[in-house]
Amino acid sequence: xxxxxxxxxxxxxxxxxxxxxxxxxxxxxxxxxxxxxxxxxxxxxxxxxxxxxxxxxxxxxxxxxxxxxxxxxxxxxxxxxxxxxxxxxxxxxxxxxxxxxxxxxxxxxxxxxxxxxxxxxxxxxxxxxxxxxxxxxxxxxxxxxxxxxxxxxxxxxxxxxxxxxxxxxxxxxxxxxxxxxxxxxxxxxxxxxxxxxxxxxxxxxxxxxxxxxxxxxxxxxxxxxxxxxxxxxxxxxxxxxxxxxxxxxxxxxxxxxxxxxxxxxxxxxxxxxxx
Amino acid sequence: xxxxxxxxxxxxxxxxxxxxxxxxxxxxxxxxxxxxxxxxxxxxxxxxxxxxxxxxxxxxxxxxxxxxxxxxxxxxxxxxxxxxxxxxxxxxxxxxxxxxxxxxxxxxxxxxxxxxxxxxxxxxxxxxxxxxxxxxxxxxxxxxxxxxxxxxxxxxxxxxxxxxxxxxxxxxxxxxxxxxxxxxxxxxxxxxxxxxxxxxxxxxxxxxxxxxxxxxxxxxxxxx
Numbered sequence: 001x002x003x004x005x006x007x008x009x010x011x012x013x014x015x016x017x018x019x020x021x022x023x024x025x026x027x028x029x030x031x032x033x034x035x036x037x038x039x040x041x042x043x044x045x046x047x048x049x050x051x052x053x054x055x056x057x058x059x060x061x062x063x064x065x066x067x068x069x070x071x072x073x074x075x076x077x078x079x080x081x082x083x084x085x086x087x088x089x090x091x092x093x094x095x096x097x098x099x100x101x102x103x104x105x106x107x108x109x110x111x112x113x114x115x116x117x118x119x120x121x122x123x124x125x126x127x128x129x130x131x132x133x134x135x136x137x138x139x140x141x142x143x144x145x146x147x148x149x150x151x152x153x154x155x156x157x158x159x160x161x162x163x164x165x166x167x168x169x170x171x172x173x174x175x176x177x178x179x180x181x182x183x184x185x186x187x188x189x190x191x192x193x194x195x196x197x198x199x200x201x202x203x204x205x206x207x208x209x210x211x212x213x214x215x216x217x218x219x220x221x222x223x224x225x226x227x228x229x230x231x232x233x234x235x236x237x238x239x240x241x242x243x244x245x246x247x248x249x250x251x252x253x254x255x256x257x258x259x260x261x262x263x264x265x266x267x268x269x270x271x272x273x274x275x
Numbered sequence: 276x277x278x279x280x281x282x283x284x285x286x287x288x289x290x291x292x293x294x295x296x297x298x299x300x301x302x303x304x305x306x307x308x309x310x311x312x313x314x315x316x317x318x319x320x321x322x323x324x325x326x327x328x329x330x331x332x333x334x335x336x337x338x339x340x341x342x343x344x345x346x347x348x349x350x351x352x353x354x355x356x357x358x359x360x361x362x363x364x365x366x367x368x369x370x371x372x373x374x375x376x377x378x379x380x381x382x383x384x385x386x387x388x389x390x391x392x393x394x395x396x397x398x399x400x401x402x403x404x405x406x407x408x409x410x411x412x413x414x415x416x417x418x419x420x421x422x423x424x425x426x427x428x429x430x431x432x433x434x435x436x437x438x439x440x441x442x443x444x445x446x447x448x449x450x451x452x453x454x455x456x457x458x459x460x461x462x463x464x465x466x467x468x469x470x471x472x473x474x475x476x477x478x479x480x481x482x483x484x485x486x487x488x489x490x491x492x493x494x495x496x497x498x499x
Binding site for chain 2: 085086088089090109110112113146151152153154156157168169170171172173177180181184186187
Protein backbone atom coordinates (compact mmCIF):
# COMPACT_ATOMS: atom_id res chain seq x y z
CA UNK A 1 0.00 0.00 0.00
CA UNK A 2 2.80 2.33 0.99
CA UNK A 3 4.56 1.58 -2.28
CA UNK A 4 1.48 2.40 -4.28
CA UNK A 5 1.13 5.77 -2.55
CA UNK A 6 4.75 6.60 -3.25
CA UNK A 7 4.24 5.59 -6.86
CA UNK A 8 1.22 7.86 -7.18
CA UNK A 9 3.14 10.76 -5.63
CA UNK A 10 6.03 10.20 -8.05
CA UNK A 11 3.64 10.11 -11.01
CA UNK A 12 1.98 13.33 -9.86
CA UNK A 13 5.37 15.02 -9.46
CA UNK A 14 6.36 13.88 -12.96
CA UNK A 15 3.15 15.23 -14.49
CA UNK A 16 3.63 18.54 -12.67
CA UNK A 17 7.19 18.93 -13.95
CA UNK A 18 6.12 18.10 -17.47
CA UNK A 19 3.33 20.68 -17.49
CA UNK A 20 5.62 23.22 -15.81
CA UNK A 21 8.26 22.84 -18.51
CA UNK A 22 5.61 23.02 -21.20
CA UNK A 23 4.49 26.39 -19.82
CA UNK A 24 8.08 27.64 -19.60
CA UNK A 25 8.76 26.75 -23.24
CA UNK A 26 5.62 28.49 -24.48
CA UNK A 27 6.37 31.95 -23.19
CA UNK A 28 9.52 32.55 -25.27
CA UNK A 29 9.61 34.07 -28.70
CA UNK A 30 9.60 37.60 -29.94
CA UNK A 31 5.83 37.87 -30.40
CA UNK A 32 5.37 38.13 -26.65
CA UNK A 33 4.90 41.77 -25.64
CA UNK A 34 5.10 41.48 -21.87
CA UNK A 35 8.11 39.30 -21.20
CA UNK A 36 11.55 39.07 -22.73
CA UNK A 37 13.59 35.88 -22.68
CA UNK A 38 17.35 36.25 -22.47
CA UNK A 39 19.92 33.48 -22.72
CA UNK A 40 22.84 33.61 -20.29
CA UNK A 41 25.33 31.24 -18.71
CA UNK A 42 24.21 29.86 -15.35
CA UNK A 43 27.60 28.55 -14.27
CA UNK A 44 30.14 31.26 -14.96
CA UNK A 45 31.06 33.34 -11.90
CA UNK A 46 31.55 37.02 -12.75
CA UNK A 47 29.67 36.73 -16.07
CA UNK A 48 26.48 34.77 -15.66
CA UNK A 49 25.85 32.81 -12.49
CA UNK A 50 22.71 31.43 -10.90
CA UNK A 51 23.16 31.70 -7.16
CA UNK A 52 21.71 29.04 -4.83
CA UNK A 53 18.85 31.37 -3.84
CA UNK A 54 17.77 31.78 -7.47
CA UNK A 55 19.27 35.20 -8.19
CA UNK A 56 21.37 35.93 -11.26
CA UNK A 57 24.64 37.82 -11.07
CA UNK A 58 27.50 38.71 -13.38
CA UNK A 59 28.61 41.11 -16.06
CA UNK A 60 26.59 39.48 -18.88
CA UNK A 61 23.53 39.66 -16.64
CA UNK A 62 24.11 43.36 -15.90
CA UNK A 63 24.56 44.17 -19.60
CA UNK A 64 21.48 42.15 -20.55
CA UNK A 65 19.38 43.80 -17.83
CA UNK A 66 20.46 47.26 -19.01
CA UNK A 67 19.71 46.43 -22.65
CA UNK A 68 16.31 44.98 -21.71
CA UNK A 69 15.51 48.15 -19.76
CA UNK A 70 16.35 50.25 -22.83
CA UNK A 71 14.10 47.99 -24.92
CA UNK A 72 11.28 48.76 -22.49
CA UNK A 73 11.24 45.75 -20.18
CA UNK A 74 11.38 45.97 -16.42
CA UNK A 75 13.76 43.75 -14.51
CA UNK A 76 10.88 41.57 -13.35
CA UNK A 77 9.75 41.00 -16.94
CA UNK A 78 12.99 39.30 -17.85
CA UNK A 79 12.95 35.55 -18.07
CA UNK A 80 16.46 34.10 -17.86
CA UNK A 81 17.22 30.94 -19.80
CA UNK A 82 20.37 28.87 -19.63
CA UNK A 83 22.38 29.00 -22.88
CA UNK A 84 25.19 26.40 -22.82
CA UNK A 85 27.91 27.10 -25.39
CA UNK A 86 26.96 24.33 -27.82
CA UNK A 87 23.27 25.26 -27.89
CA UNK A 88 23.43 29.01 -28.38
CA UNK A 89 22.83 29.08 -32.13
CA UNK A 90 19.89 26.69 -31.91
CA UNK A 91 18.24 28.60 -29.05
CA UNK A 92 18.31 31.72 -31.19
CA UNK A 93 17.21 30.20 -34.48
CA UNK A 94 14.34 28.28 -32.83
CA UNK A 95 13.17 31.53 -31.20
CA UNK A 96 13.45 30.17 -27.64
CA UNK A 97 15.25 33.34 -26.60
CA UNK A 98 15.06 36.95 -27.78
CA UNK A 99 18.79 37.48 -27.46
CA UNK A 100 21.81 35.88 -25.86
CA UNK A 101 24.55 37.43 -23.75
CA UNK A 102 26.64 34.45 -22.69
CA UNK A 103 30.40 34.93 -23.25
CA UNK A 104 29.48 34.79 -26.92
CA UNK A 105 32.55 35.59 -29.07
CA UNK A 106 31.79 37.04 -32.48
CA UNK A 107 33.15 34.68 -35.17
CA UNK A 108 32.49 34.24 -38.88
CA UNK A 109 31.13 30.68 -38.47
CA UNK A 110 28.60 31.88 -35.94
CA UNK A 111 27.55 34.76 -38.17
CA UNK A 112 26.37 32.14 -40.66
CA UNK A 113 23.57 31.26 -38.29
CA UNK A 114 22.95 34.29 -36.08
CA UNK A 115 23.44 38.05 -36.09
CA UNK A 116 25.39 39.90 -33.44
CA UNK A 117 25.09 43.26 -31.76
CA UNK A 118 28.01 44.86 -29.97
CA UNK A 119 30.69 43.92 -29.05
CA UNK A 120 30.27 44.92 -25.42
CA UNK A 121 33.50 43.49 -24.02
CA UNK A 122 36.94 42.79 -25.43
CA UNK A 123 38.44 39.79 -23.67
CA UNK A 124 41.80 38.11 -24.21
CA UNK A 125 42.91 34.56 -23.65
CA UNK A 126 45.00 34.66 -20.49
CA UNK A 127 46.33 32.43 -17.73
CA UNK A 128 45.33 32.07 -14.11
CA UNK A 129 48.26 31.09 -11.90
CA UNK A 130 48.80 30.65 -8.17
CA UNK A 131 49.30 34.00 -6.47
CA UNK A 132 52.92 33.20 -5.48
CA UNK A 133 53.95 31.97 -8.95
CA UNK A 134 55.72 34.45 -11.20
CA UNK A 135 57.46 32.03 -13.60
CA UNK A 136 55.17 32.75 -16.56
CA UNK A 137 55.86 36.10 -18.18
CA UNK A 138 55.72 35.22 -21.85
CA UNK A 139 53.90 32.81 -24.17
CA UNK A 140 57.24 31.02 -24.72
CA UNK A 141 57.34 29.97 -21.05
CA UNK A 142 54.24 27.85 -21.59
CA UNK A 143 55.91 25.00 -23.46
CA UNK A 144 57.43 23.59 -20.28
CA UNK A 145 54.30 24.08 -18.16
CA UNK A 146 51.29 22.03 -17.24
CA UNK A 147 48.19 23.84 -18.43
CA UNK A 148 44.54 23.12 -17.88
CA UNK A 149 41.46 24.13 -19.84
CA UNK A 150 37.99 22.96 -20.78
CA UNK A 151 37.60 20.04 -23.20
CA UNK A 152 37.32 21.17 -26.80
CA UNK A 153 37.14 24.90 -26.00
CA UNK A 154 38.67 27.48 -28.32
CA UNK A 155 41.26 28.30 -25.65
CA UNK A 156 42.34 24.65 -25.43
CA UNK A 157 42.63 24.40 -29.22
CA UNK A 158 44.65 27.62 -29.36
CA UNK A 159 47.18 26.16 -26.92
CA UNK A 160 47.47 22.90 -28.89
CA UNK A 161 47.73 24.51 -32.31
CA UNK A 162 49.39 27.90 -31.76
CA UNK A 163 50.83 29.12 -28.47
CA UNK A 164 52.38 26.08 -26.90
CA UNK A 165 52.09 22.80 -28.81
CA UNK A 166 54.64 21.20 -26.47
CA UNK A 167 52.88 22.17 -23.26
CA UNK A 168 51.31 19.41 -21.19
CA UNK A 169 47.64 20.31 -21.62
CA UNK A 170 45.10 18.67 -19.34
CA UNK A 171 41.49 19.05 -20.48
CA UNK A 172 38.52 18.75 -18.14
CA UNK A 173 34.77 19.11 -18.45
CA UNK A 174 34.67 22.33 -16.42
CA UNK A 175 36.88 25.05 -15.00
CA UNK A 176 36.23 23.96 -11.42
CA UNK A 177 38.15 20.71 -11.93
CA UNK A 178 41.10 22.74 -13.23
CA UNK A 179 41.00 24.96 -10.14
CA UNK A 180 41.34 21.84 -7.94
CA UNK A 181 44.48 20.89 -9.86
CA UNK A 182 45.82 24.43 -9.74
CA UNK A 183 45.36 24.56 -5.98
CA UNK A 184 47.05 21.14 -5.52
CA UNK A 185 49.94 22.19 -7.79
CA UNK A 186 49.14 19.37 -10.22
CA UNK A 187 48.81 21.99 -12.97
CA UNK A 188 50.62 25.33 -13.29
CA UNK A 189 48.00 27.45 -15.00
CA UNK A 190 44.38 27.52 -16.07
CA UNK A 191 43.88 29.15 -19.46
CA UNK A 192 40.80 30.73 -21.04
CA UNK A 193 39.35 34.24 -21.55
CA UNK A 194 40.57 36.71 -18.92
CA UNK A 195 37.01 37.81 -18.12
CA UNK A 196 36.11 34.24 -17.13
CA UNK A 197 39.34 33.84 -15.16
CA UNK A 198 38.73 37.16 -13.38
CA UNK A 199 35.27 35.91 -12.45
CA UNK A 200 36.73 32.83 -10.79
CA UNK A 201 39.51 34.74 -9.06
CA UNK A 202 36.93 37.21 -7.69
CA UNK A 203 34.86 34.49 -6.03
CA UNK A 204 34.92 34.73 -2.24
CA UNK A 205 36.46 31.30 -1.69
CA UNK A 206 39.26 31.99 -4.20
CA UNK A 207 40.17 35.60 -3.42
CA UNK A 208 43.90 36.05 -2.90
CA UNK A 209 44.80 32.50 -3.99
CA UNK A 210 45.13 33.09 -7.73
CA UNK A 211 46.18 35.89 -10.06
CA UNK A 212 46.04 36.64 -13.77
CA UNK A 213 49.34 36.36 -15.66
CA UNK A 214 48.40 39.24 -17.95
CA UNK A 215 49.40 37.74 -21.32
CA UNK A 216 47.08 38.89 -24.06
CA UNK A 217 47.15 35.76 -26.20
CA UNK A 218 44.10 36.40 -28.38
CA UNK A 219 41.21 38.80 -28.90
CA UNK A 220 37.67 37.69 -28.13
CA UNK A 221 34.91 40.18 -28.87
CA UNK A 222 31.85 39.34 -26.80
CA UNK A 223 28.68 40.21 -28.67
CA UNK A 224 24.98 39.84 -28.10
CA UNK A 225 23.55 37.12 -30.32
CA UNK A 226 20.16 37.61 -31.93
CA UNK A 227 18.06 36.24 -34.75
CA UNK A 228 19.83 36.40 -38.10
CA UNK A 229 18.86 39.47 -40.09
CA UNK A 230 16.91 41.22 -37.32
CA UNK A 231 18.53 44.61 -38.00
CA UNK A 232 15.90 46.53 -36.04
CA UNK A 233 16.68 44.73 -32.77
CA UNK A 234 20.39 44.89 -33.58
CA UNK A 235 20.25 48.67 -33.87
CA UNK A 236 18.25 49.04 -30.65
CA UNK A 237 20.72 46.87 -28.73
CA UNK A 238 23.69 48.73 -30.17
CA UNK A 239 22.14 52.04 -29.08
CA UNK A 240 21.50 50.64 -25.62
CA UNK A 241 25.11 49.43 -25.35
CA UNK A 242 26.44 52.83 -26.43
CA UNK A 243 24.26 54.53 -23.85
CA UNK A 244 25.43 52.11 -21.18
CA UNK A 245 29.07 53.05 -21.84
CA UNK A 246 28.27 56.77 -21.95
CA UNK A 247 26.37 57.01 -18.67
CA UNK A 248 29.05 55.06 -16.79
CA UNK A 249 26.97 51.97 -15.97
CA UNK A 250 29.30 49.86 -18.09
CA UNK A 251 32.37 50.82 -16.07
CA UNK A 252 30.45 50.29 -12.84
CA UNK A 253 29.37 46.79 -13.91
CA UNK A 254 32.96 45.86 -14.82
CA UNK A 255 34.27 47.04 -11.44
CA UNK A 256 31.50 45.29 -9.52
CA UNK A 257 31.98 41.92 -11.19
CA UNK A 258 35.71 41.68 -11.85
CA UNK A 259 37.11 44.21 -9.36
CA UNK A 260 38.41 41.92 -6.59
CA UNK A 261 40.73 40.03 -8.97
CA UNK A 262 42.67 43.16 -9.97
CA UNK A 263 41.66 42.58 -13.57
CA UNK A 264 42.73 45.31 -15.95
CA UNK A 265 39.86 45.58 -18.35
CA UNK A 266 40.11 47.02 -21.83
CA UNK A 267 38.13 50.19 -22.46
CA UNK A 268 34.67 49.59 -23.83
CA UNK A 269 34.97 48.37 -27.44
CA UNK A 270 33.56 50.25 -30.42
CA UNK A 271 30.35 48.86 -31.88
CA UNK A 272 31.29 47.01 -35.07
CA UNK A 273 28.29 44.79 -35.77
CA UNK A 274 26.06 47.03 -37.82
CA UNK A 275 24.32 46.30 -41.06
CA UNK B 276 27.64 19.83 -47.40
CA UNK B 277 30.52 18.10 -45.61
CA UNK B 278 33.05 20.88 -46.21
CA UNK B 279 33.33 21.45 -42.45
CA UNK B 280 35.07 18.07 -42.28
CA UNK B 281 38.63 19.25 -42.87
CA UNK B 282 40.72 16.14 -42.18
CA UNK B 283 43.93 18.16 -41.95
CA UNK B 284 42.50 20.27 -39.17
CA UNK B 285 40.61 17.44 -37.48
CA UNK B 286 42.39 14.12 -37.07
CA UNK B 287 39.21 12.06 -37.27
CA UNK B 288 40.90 8.69 -37.79
CA UNK B 289 43.47 9.36 -35.08
CA UNK B 290 40.69 10.17 -32.62
CA UNK B 291 38.76 7.01 -33.46
CA UNK B 292 41.97 5.00 -33.19
CA UNK B 293 42.34 6.22 -29.60
CA UNK B 294 38.73 5.12 -29.02
CA UNK B 295 39.57 1.66 -30.40
CA UNK B 296 42.67 1.43 -28.19
CA UNK B 297 40.72 2.49 -25.10
CA UNK B 298 38.10 -0.13 -25.91
CA UNK B 299 40.57 -2.96 -26.51
CA UNK B 300 42.71 -2.41 -23.42
CA UNK B 301 39.62 -1.93 -21.24
CA UNK B 302 37.94 -5.01 -22.74
CA UNK B 303 40.91 -7.27 -22.04
CA UNK B 304 41.36 -5.83 -18.55
CA UNK B 305 37.70 -6.12 -17.62
CA UNK B 306 37.49 -9.68 -18.99
CA UNK B 307 40.33 -10.74 -16.69
CA UNK B 308 39.15 -8.81 -13.63
CA UNK B 309 35.51 -9.76 -14.27
CA UNK B 310 36.41 -13.49 -14.43
CA UNK B 311 38.31 -13.22 -11.15
CA UNK B 312 35.33 -11.44 -9.58
CA UNK B 313 32.96 -14.15 -10.84
CA UNK B 314 35.23 -16.80 -9.34
CA UNK B 315 35.13 -14.93 -6.03
CA UNK B 316 31.35 -14.62 -6.10
CA UNK B 317 30.83 -18.38 -6.40
CA UNK B 318 33.73 -19.35 -4.15
CA UNK B 319 33.20 -21.20 -0.85
CA UNK B 320 35.09 -18.52 1.14
CA UNK B 321 32.60 -16.08 2.73
CA UNK B 322 35.10 -13.21 2.86
CA UNK B 323 35.77 -13.39 -0.89
CA UNK B 324 32.06 -13.67 -1.68
CA UNK B 325 31.37 -10.68 0.53
CA UNK B 326 34.13 -8.58 -1.05
CA UNK B 327 33.05 -9.36 -4.63
CA UNK B 328 29.37 -8.69 -3.87
CA UNK B 329 30.14 -5.36 -2.20
CA UNK B 330 32.56 -4.30 -4.93
CA UNK B 331 30.07 -5.10 -7.69
CA UNK B 332 27.17 -3.35 -6.01
CA UNK B 333 29.23 -0.23 -5.36
CA UNK B 334 30.88 -0.01 -8.79
CA UNK B 335 27.86 -0.99 -10.86
CA UNK B 336 25.68 1.63 -9.20
CA UNK B 337 28.17 4.52 -9.44
CA UNK B 338 27.85 6.73 -12.53
CA UNK B 339 30.75 6.09 -14.91
CA UNK B 340 31.52 9.81 -15.21
CA UNK B 341 32.03 9.97 -11.45
CA UNK B 342 34.45 7.03 -11.57
CA UNK B 343 36.45 8.44 -14.50
CA UNK B 344 36.67 11.98 -13.10
CA UNK B 345 37.56 10.54 -9.68
CA UNK B 346 40.50 8.61 -11.17
CA UNK B 347 41.86 11.84 -12.62
CA UNK B 348 41.09 14.30 -9.83
CA UNK B 349 41.72 11.86 -6.98
CA UNK B 350 44.50 9.56 -8.16
CA UNK B 351 46.33 11.89 -10.54
CA UNK B 352 45.79 15.48 -9.43
CA UNK B 353 45.69 14.89 -5.68
CA UNK B 354 47.78 11.74 -5.11
CA UNK B 355 50.10 12.20 -8.09
CA UNK B 356 49.63 8.69 -9.53
CA UNK B 357 50.45 8.57 -13.25
CA UNK B 358 50.56 4.75 -13.71
CA UNK B 359 53.87 5.17 -15.53
CA UNK B 360 52.53 7.67 -18.07
CA UNK B 361 54.74 10.70 -18.61
CA UNK B 362 52.52 13.68 -19.38
CA UNK B 363 48.89 14.27 -18.51
CA UNK B 364 47.61 12.85 -21.83
CA UNK B 365 49.37 9.53 -21.30
CA UNK B 366 48.41 9.39 -17.63
CA UNK B 367 44.82 10.30 -18.53
CA UNK B 368 44.65 7.42 -21.01
CA UNK B 369 45.91 4.89 -18.48
CA UNK B 370 43.69 6.20 -15.70
CA UNK B 371 40.69 6.06 -18.03
CA UNK B 372 41.48 2.42 -18.84
CA UNK B 373 41.72 1.73 -15.11
CA UNK B 374 38.32 3.33 -14.54
CA UNK B 375 36.69 1.46 -17.44
CA UNK B 376 38.12 -1.87 -16.22
CA UNK B 377 36.89 -1.24 -12.68
CA UNK B 378 33.41 -0.41 -13.97
CA UNK B 379 32.95 -2.82 -16.89
CA UNK B 380 34.33 -5.83 -14.96
CA UNK B 381 31.19 -5.79 -12.81
CA UNK B 382 29.01 -6.33 -15.89
CA UNK B 383 31.35 -9.01 -17.24
CA UNK B 384 31.19 -10.74 -13.85
CA UNK B 385 27.41 -10.71 -13.67
CA UNK B 386 27.08 -12.01 -17.25
CA UNK B 387 29.54 -14.76 -16.46
CA UNK B 388 27.71 -15.68 -13.27
CA UNK B 389 24.51 -16.16 -15.22
CA UNK B 390 26.54 -18.41 -17.54
CA UNK B 391 27.78 -20.41 -14.56
CA UNK B 392 24.16 -20.93 -13.55
CA UNK B 393 23.43 -22.58 -16.92
CA UNK B 394 25.93 -25.35 -16.14
CA UNK B 395 23.98 -28.16 -14.45
CA UNK B 396 24.88 -28.71 -10.79
CA UNK B 397 25.46 -32.39 -11.55
CA UNK B 398 28.59 -31.50 -13.52
CA UNK B 399 30.21 -29.78 -10.55
CA UNK B 400 29.12 -32.61 -8.26
CA UNK B 401 30.58 -35.20 -10.60
CA UNK B 402 33.84 -33.26 -10.75
CA UNK B 403 33.94 -33.07 -6.96
CA UNK B 404 33.31 -36.81 -6.77
CA UNK B 405 36.36 -37.36 -8.97
CA UNK B 406 38.40 -35.48 -6.35
CA UNK B 407 38.91 -32.10 -8.10
CA UNK B 408 39.37 -29.06 -5.89
CA UNK B 409 37.35 -25.82 -6.21
CA UNK B 410 39.83 -24.11 -8.55
CA UNK B 411 39.99 -27.17 -10.78
CA UNK B 412 36.20 -27.55 -10.90
CA UNK B 413 35.89 -23.89 -11.84
CA UNK B 414 38.66 -23.66 -14.46
CA UNK B 415 38.34 -27.11 -16.05
CA UNK B 416 34.62 -27.88 -15.89
CA UNK B 417 32.41 -24.88 -15.17
CA UNK B 418 34.02 -21.78 -16.70
CA UNK B 419 34.71 -23.23 -20.18
CA UNK B 420 31.04 -24.13 -20.53
CA UNK B 421 29.91 -20.87 -18.92
CA UNK B 422 31.96 -18.75 -21.34
CA UNK B 423 30.46 -20.55 -24.33
CA UNK B 424 26.96 -19.63 -23.25
CA UNK B 425 27.63 -15.94 -22.50
CA UNK B 426 29.28 -14.78 -25.74
CA UNK B 427 26.15 -12.84 -26.73
CA UNK B 428 25.74 -11.02 -23.38
CA UNK B 429 29.47 -10.25 -23.37
CA UNK B 430 29.10 -8.77 -26.87
CA UNK B 431 26.48 -6.43 -25.40
CA UNK B 432 28.92 -5.42 -22.69
CA UNK B 433 31.65 -4.81 -25.29
CA UNK B 434 29.37 -2.59 -27.40
CA UNK B 435 28.32 -0.65 -24.30
CA UNK B 436 32.00 -0.28 -23.39
CA UNK B 437 32.86 1.06 -26.86
CA UNK B 438 30.30 3.81 -26.45
CA UNK B 439 31.19 4.40 -22.78
CA UNK B 440 34.75 5.33 -23.81
CA UNK B 441 33.35 8.74 -24.82
CA UNK B 442 33.23 9.55 -21.11
CA UNK B 443 37.05 9.70 -21.18
CA UNK B 444 36.70 13.10 -22.88
CA UNK B 445 35.76 14.43 -19.43
CA UNK B 446 39.38 13.97 -18.33
CA UNK B 447 40.91 15.06 -21.63
CA UNK B 448 41.78 11.78 -23.35
CA UNK B 449 41.97 12.78 -27.04
CA UNK B 450 39.39 10.30 -28.35
CA UNK B 451 36.37 10.72 -30.61
CA UNK B 452 34.10 12.59 -28.20
CA UNK B 453 36.80 15.18 -27.47
CA UNK B 454 37.26 15.83 -31.18
CA UNK B 455 33.50 16.14 -31.48
CA UNK B 456 33.49 18.82 -28.78
CA UNK B 457 36.18 20.73 -30.67
CA UNK B 458 34.21 20.50 -33.88
CA UNK B 459 31.00 21.65 -32.20
CA UNK B 460 32.91 24.64 -30.83
CA UNK B 461 34.36 25.59 -34.23
CA UNK B 462 31.69 24.49 -36.69
CA UNK B 463 28.59 25.68 -34.93
CA UNK B 464 26.79 26.12 -38.24
CA UNK B 465 26.95 22.38 -39.01
CA UNK B 466 26.27 20.99 -35.56
CA UNK B 467 23.89 18.19 -36.59
CA UNK B 468 26.19 17.01 -39.37
CA UNK B 469 28.99 16.80 -36.80
CA UNK B 470 26.75 14.59 -34.66
CA UNK B 471 25.93 12.46 -37.70
CA UNK B 472 29.61 11.94 -38.57
CA UNK B 473 30.42 10.71 -35.07
CA UNK B 474 27.29 8.58 -34.77
CA UNK B 475 28.29 6.94 -38.06
CA UNK B 476 31.83 6.39 -36.76
CA UNK B 477 30.52 4.53 -33.74
CA UNK B 478 28.17 2.43 -35.86
CA UNK B 479 31.14 1.43 -38.01
CA UNK B 480 32.88 0.23 -34.84
CA UNK B 481 30.00 -1.49 -33.06
CA UNK B 482 27.87 -3.00 -35.82
CA UNK B 483 30.55 -5.45 -37.08
CA UNK B 484 31.39 -6.31 -33.46
CA UNK B 485 27.79 -7.25 -32.80
CA UNK B 486 27.40 -9.24 -36.04
CA UNK B 487 30.70 -11.10 -35.61
CA UNK B 488 30.14 -12.00 -31.97
CA UNK B 489 26.52 -12.96 -32.70
CA UNK B 490 27.81 -15.46 -35.23
CA UNK B 491 30.48 -16.70 -32.80
CA UNK B 492 27.92 -17.14 -30.03
CA UNK B 493 25.81 -19.40 -32.27
CA UNK B 494 28.84 -21.47 -33.23
CA UNK B 495 30.17 -22.07 -29.73
CA UNK B 496 26.90 -22.34 -27.79
CA UNK B 497 26.58 -25.54 -25.77
CA UNK B 498 23.66 -27.54 -27.18
CA UNK B 499 21.67 -28.93 -24.27
